[in-house]
Amino acid sequence: MAVTRNTSKARKTREPLAPDPALGEGGDGGGHFNPHLPDVDYGVLDTLTGYAIRRAQIRIYEDFVRSLAAWQITPPRFSALQIIARNPGVRLTDLARILGIARSGAVMLFDALEAMQLVAREPSPTDRRAYALALTATGRQTLAAVTEAVCDHDARIGAQLSEAERQTLLRLLDKLAPGEPWQS
Template identity: 40%
Template sequence: MTESIHVSNRAAKSRAETPAPRSRKRAGNGASRPDAGDLDIGLDALAGHAGYAVRRFQIWIFQDFIRTLAAVDIRPTQYSVMTVIGANPGLSQMAVAKRLGIERARLVHLLDSLEHRDLVSRVRSATDRRSHALHLTARGRTALAQFRRLAAEHERHVAEKIGKENREKLLQILSAFT
């Protein structure tokens, strides 16, 4: 397994978070982490907007996912693409892009990256020479199994944050959008 997935130096660090600095710091996705003084700033109507709450939760979710899977250097969208390809070998790039709501040009770049890491392969379609069928490589199948174990750890973090029953309710509510 040593050759199949390279562990970055970031993996050596524990999952424990360091205390937040007193000044505002970029969270890595365009959002700022609030410092203690920011909690005194009222949100007014934002506190009642579902979109605002969902976006803040999404930021937390992505940060935890990225931190939890840092050792294998996989991002949420890469994991989603590999999971869909693994469950549906032979799908076209267009089908994956549509199902996951990813812009085609962005998916091409993402697939280039996964192909460069020998996790995904594109095979010219036998029925449409303009299209490619997507498959996980042997290395990709092994890696996805490891990614899934780490993603399950991430889901445990979500359950710890909001409660197991609330996580289940949230998934049920959000299923209307998947």
């Protein structure tokens, strides 16, 4: 089937997905990731830029999901909400490209947010194939609160750094990930 906007058939909404079972406190991998256990020789891993970033990313992801659990908001969902809020009328294809995921993934991500009443598909004024993605009123209110929680989380993870250090970190990370791929 294709775009069912103008038919009476209700769209199949997807259930809001669980935030991330990887972080359940229950049993096995339940604890917190410790990036540097004592009595362990990490070898070359300790000298690699890539591993240092991976370590940080795991910890940040954990804290993000914990901090936003009450809203069922994960990092990709927050990114999508921000992009939609700041770029009104983006299409699903745009969203996919911006987030670096496949179009089908963008549809699933958006469907989850739609089931949470945070976003809606509006008709594109220029292309009858496409939708203009938008936040609902609820979505705008929720995003305001969520953004505050995300900024709190981000401040918490950066608390060990001075503001000057944090700016330096952002600048160096930006240089690390330029627009064009690195030369092979």
